[in-house]
Amino acid sequence: MSASRTDEILDVAEASIRKGGFDAVSFRDIAAAIGIKSASVHYHFPHKSDLGRAVVSRYGERLFAALGAPDAPGAAPRKRIKRLTQAYRDALAPEGDACLCAVLGAMTQGLPEPVSKEISAFYDRLLGWTKTALKGGKSTMTPEMIVSSLIGAMILAVERGQPKLLADAEKAILAAVAD
Amino acid sequence: MSASRTDEILDVAEASIRKGGFDAVSFRDIAAAIGIKSASVHYHFPHKSDLGRAVVSRYGERLFAALGAPDAPGAAPRKRIKRLTQAYRDALAPEGDACLCAVLGAMTQGLPEPVSKEISAFYDRLLGWTKTALKGGKSTMTPEMIVSSLIGAMILAVERGQPKLLADAEKAILAAVAD
DNA sequence: TGTGCTGTACCTATCACTAGATAGTGAATG
DNA sequence: CATTCACTATCTAGTGATAGGTACAGCACA
Numbered sequence: 449m450s451a452s453r454t455d456e457i458l459d460v461a462e463a464s465i466r467k468g469g470f471d472a473v474s475f476r477d478i479a480a481a482i483g484i485k486s487a488s489v490h491y492h493f494p495h496k497s498d499l500g501r502a503v504v505s506r507y508g509e510r511l512f513a514a515l516g517a518p519d520a521p522g523a524a525p526r527k528r529i530k531r532l533t534q535a536y537r538d539a540l541a542p543e544g545d546a547c548l549c550a551v552l553g554a555m556t557q558g559l560p561e562p563v564s565k566e567i568s569a570f571y572d573r574l575l576g577w578t579k580t581a582l583k584g585g586k587s588t589m590t591p592e593m594i595v596s597s598l599i600g601a602m603i604l605a606v607e608r609g610q611p612k613l614l615a616d617a618e619k620a621i622l623a624a625v626a627d
Numbered sequence: 628m629s630a631s632r633t634d635e636i637l638d639v640a641e642a643s644i645r646k647g648g649f650d651a652v653s654f655r656d657i658a659a660a661i662g663i664k665s666a667s668v669h670y671h672f673p674h675k676s677d678l679g680r681a682v683v684s685r686y687g688e689r690l691f692a693a694l695g696a697p698d699a700p701g702a703a704p705r706k707r708i709k710r711l712t713q714a715y716r717d718a719l720a721p722e723g724d725a726c727l728c729a730v731l732g733a734m735t736q737g738l739p740e741p742v743s744k745e746i747s748a749f750y751d752r753l754l755g756w757t758k759t760a761l762k763g764g765k766s767t768m769t770p771e772m773i774v775s776s777l778i779g780a781m782i783l784a785v786e787r788g789q790p791k792l793l794a795d796a797e798k799a800i801l802a803a804v805a806d
Numbered sequence: 807t808g809t810g811c812t813g814t815a816c817c818t819a820t821c822a823c824t825a826g827a828t829a830g831t832g833a834a835t836g
Numbered sequence: 837c838a839t840t841c842a843c844t845a846t847c848t849a850g851t852g853a854t855a856g857g858t859a860c861a862g863c864a865c866a
């Protein structure tokens with residue numbers, strides 16, 4: 449009912465990617481997980497690259513919806529950046545899997561071009577958001593440093609099994625940003 | 628001549644992993660790259676997990692050899708940490724591929740257990756080295772923060788095609804460490 | 807009647823992995 | 837000295853499993 453078939457497929461695909469990378473996704477496994485056949489998955493996403501692109505795209509849409517406008521009036525830079533760090537902590541939360549784009553960003557080289565382009569667009573947008581969000585305040589960290597420290601913290605937090613590492617990164621980032 | 632067959636295999640495997648993750652490695656491709664047959668690769672590394680473990684293990688040995696003792700007399704903490712950041716920059720240098728353990732760290736969940744154990748041991752050792760290296764000095768960054776910022780910077784540097792991002796991380800780390 | 811979605815059945819390619827034969831080497835043995 | 841033995845490293849040939857992807861039929865609903 450609730451979720452469309454397309455969304456069901458994307459849900460399973462996203463979870464698989466976050467657990468084991470792009471190659472961990474298989475049409476058969478996705479189909480089995482939601483109770484259809486692999487040919488039906490191909491109907492919605494003819495090629496695997498279509499599926500990958502869609503997963504990344506939806507992930508981005510959701511993230512930026514959660515972040516809100518980076519230049520929303522009334523929100524100070526520190527508060528905006530806090531929304532960003534919070535989003536990363538939320539991404540880690542439920543299963544202890546790494547954020548989608550941390551995983552895919554780590555191995556863009558080996559992905560189908562449509563997917564790596566989509567990842568690239570995601571980071572274009574994320575860095576742009578962060579840059580705008582910092583405007584009007586003072587930061588000792590560049591947008592790139594903020595984002596990369598979140599990526600690294602997430603990866604190490606997952607590997608070590610220590611969510612605290614991501615919280616530490618958040619603290620360091622917020623300490624570097626003043627309104 | 629120089630390199631043993633085992634090393635030749637590990638060279639190709641490491642390059643493949645760094646480009647496309649663990650699943651990008653195939654016995655056939657490795658064999659073809661060095662002019663033998665896949666069955667011969669299996670002779671040296673019966674299972675893929677053996678190969679993965681060996682790649683990570685050799686990578687670690689080389690890195691720690693380059694880092695030297697973390698408590699070598701006469702070397703100040705700042706200088707020691709600089710060796711660490713330099714090692715990461717060297718790892719990025721030749722091909723623009725990400726560091727092996729950044730890639731594998733990003734997706735430990737989907738790896739054969741022997742490989743993920745080896746990755747875990749690598750980070751145990753790396754964090755231990757960094758902790759010891761910081762002794763006697765003052766740092767506003769924990770060992771975990773130093774390592775995770777290098778991981779994140781390397782991943783974003785590769786994705787963006789901007790090696791400078793890793794240099795920026797180095798600067799920030801060195802600024803946080805005082806003798 | 808057409809459109810949207812799912813099914814069955816199948817394709818070819820690739821995967822990790824194995825059995826067993828072959829050739830070369832070096833040391834021990836007659 | 838010649839032979840045998842054990843070992844190393846490679847090959848050919850093949851296994852069964854799984855991958856992405858396709859052709860086409862059926863079915864429900866408008």
